[in-house]
Amino acid sequence: MESLINIGIILTYLMVGFATLTAIGFGIKKMMQKTNNTKKTLYTIGGLVVILIFSYLIASDEVLGSYEKYEITASTAKKVGMGLTTFYVLGIGAIGAVLYAELSKAFSK
Secondary structure, eight states, X not given: OHHHHHHHHHHHHHHHHHHHHHHHHHXXXXXXXXXXXXXXXXXXXXXXXXXXXXXXXXXXXXXXXXXXXXTOOHHHHHHHHHHHHXXXXXXXXXXXXXXXXXXXXXXXX
């Protein structure tokens, strides 16, 4: 049963990696076609990198005692914390963007 789980995890990593590379590839292709959007795209990628670096810097590398049995290292704990913080920041940003768009439409009438 454990080998099936490992195969599932590996397949998931491969699919996520392929989807990521495809999305980045189409974005670069689109960016090269329209040069006026290049600056916006670079700002967006730069913003994402800034959020990732910020999340990594504030993430804790503390491993809780209850998780020591899973042989989790401080580096792994820091990466997980970075991922969670990045998710929270981007999620709050997305919710804020939707609220801003809808409220600005409501008050502009």
